[in-house]
Amino acid sequence: MTVRRNTAAPFYSLVPAAQALSRRLRFLLPQVSDGVGPASTLQTTFLLTNLSTKPASVSLSLTQADGSPFTVTIPGLDDNSNFAPAFPLGASVFLAADGSTAMLTTGWP
Numbered sequence: 001m002t003v004r005r006n007t008a009a010p011f012y013s014l015v016p017a018a019q020a021l022s023r024r025l026r027f028l029l030p031q032v033s034d035g036v037g038p039a040s041t042l043q044t045t046f047l048l049t050n051l052s053t054k055p056a057s058v059s060l061s062l063t064q065a066d067g068s069p070f071t072v073t074i075p076g077l078d079d080n081s082n083f084a085p086a087f088p089l090g091a092s093v094f095l096a097a098d099g100s101t102a103m104l105t106t107g108w109p
Contacts, residue, residue, distance in 0.1 A: 035101030
């Protein structure tokens with residue numbers, strides 16, 4: 001599931017959970033945002049939950065509208081456009097862009 005929030009006018013985007021036995025799923029999200037806009041700061045938070053009894057491998061790739069890498073800062077991880085967090089069995093992982101991109105930028109995961 002992913003949740004996107006705008007601090008000035010709250011907006012949330014959600015992707016439904018998959019079955020515990022699912023394999024090789026791919027979710028495409030319509031848009032992500034990060035940075036300081038004219039009225040507020042936008043940031044995107046991804047909440048990933050491993051429902052299985054085995055560790056999962058997950059990758060998250062962010063791109064801008066033109067297909068180039070969309071680099072964001074996620075505290076605790078390097079600034080990047082590709083992330084592969086450790087994902088133990090039965091755990092949830094939050095990946096939250098910190099909204100520090102100099103200009104408001106939107107892209108696609």
